[in-house]
Amino acid sequence: xxxxxxxxxxxxxxxxxxxxxxxxxxxxxxxxxxxxxxxxxxxxxxxxxxxxxxxxxxxxxxxxxxxxxxx
Numbered sequence: 112x113x114x115x116x117x118x119x120x121x122x123x124x125x126x127x128x129x130x131x132x133x134x135x136x137x138x139x140x141x142x143x144x145x146x147x148x149x150x151x152x153x154x155x156x157x158x159x160x161x162x163x164x165x166x167x168x169x170x171x172x173x174x175x176x177x178x179x180x181x182x
Contacts, residue, residue, distance in 0.1 A: 119150035 123146040 116151070116154045119154045120147065123147060123150040 124143070126146070
């Protein structure tokens with residue numbers, strides 16, 4: 112999960128750097144903060160999806176194991 116967080120942060124900072132065009136204002140730090148927060152939310156959502164998928168795989172594996180033991 113740390114790799115996803117780092118990737119999201121890197122992409123967010125890349126987008127800010129490319130969009131900045133060499134100008135700096137006081138609002139830039141606010142934009143960076145909001146982009147970092149948005150990236151963190153995206154990473155958290157992705158982590159929840161991965162966790163949900165893992166639970167489905169685990170429950171399917173348990174069902175297969177119990178079916179195999181029954182036969």
